[in-house]
Amino acid sequence: MARGNQREKAREKNLKEQAGKKKGNNMSGTEFAKAKEDTAAIMRAKQAAAEAKKAAEKK
Incomplete structure (x- = not known):
């Protein structure tokens, strides 16, 4: 378990990391x-092409 100052340091580090993320x-x-x-x-367009290909394969 983090005690004393470690907890605060971990929070500060996490805040810096979160601020850096877009x-x-x-x-x-x-x-x-x-x-x-x-x-x-x-x-x-992709769906239409796929349907046309399926229709061509069935014939």
Whole structure:
């Protein structure tokens, strides 16, 4: 069990580490929405290609 000064030192160290980490996204709302829509369009294209490939294999 940490005693005395060790506990405070551990807290300070943890706070420094947490401050150094990058958190969340840094995009604005419109940028985030556009990125999300672009990703969705790419996924829809991939799904359409996969469905076309499956349909071609069945024939």
